[in-house]
Amino acid sequence: MANHGGMLRQLMQRDSHASRISRAIGRIQTDYHVPLAVAGLADEAGMSPSSFHQHFKQITGTTPLQYQKDLRLMEARRLIAMDGHSVSSAAYEVGYESATQFSREYARKFGSPPRNDVFRPGIAL
Numbered sequence: 001m002a003n004h005g006g007m008l009r010q011l012m013q014r015d016s017h018a019s020r021i022s023r024a025i026g027r028i029q030t031d032y033h034v035p036l037a038v039a040g041l042a043d044e045a046g047m048s049p050s051s052f053h054q055h056f057k058q059i060t061g062t063t064p065l066q067y068q069k070d071l072r073l074m075e076a077r078r079l080i081a082m083d084g085h086s087v088s089s090a091a092y093e094v095g096y097e098s099a100t101q102f103s104r105e106y107a108r109k110f111g112s113p114p115r116n117d118v119f120r121p122g123i124a125l
Helices: 005-012 015-031 036-043 049-060 064-084 089-095 101-108
Strands: none
Touching: 005 015, 015 036, 015 049, 015 064, 036 049, 036 064, 049 064, 064 089, 089 101
């Protein structure tokens, strides 16, 4: 009966578009560090690439590639701020091939370059 009641019912239906997108989201979350083959995810979901994009965006509010990028950047931020990784090692660990591109996208998402979040013992972030 809530605003999202219909979506919740679709997620519970075994072979609905929403449940298939949910499985694809799980796959992206597990394999966020490897290149994303949207056509392969669409095939696994039993949808055409355009239908997959449409349903994915309807459910998540973003595209599959942007969803993966956000996951990568959030994990990199955690690695840098909490685990003491260097900026370049965090970038490569989450799947970026270019530390420069990573830094650009990181600053765009979080509003400051990754070096500002480098782990500093005794300093709360």
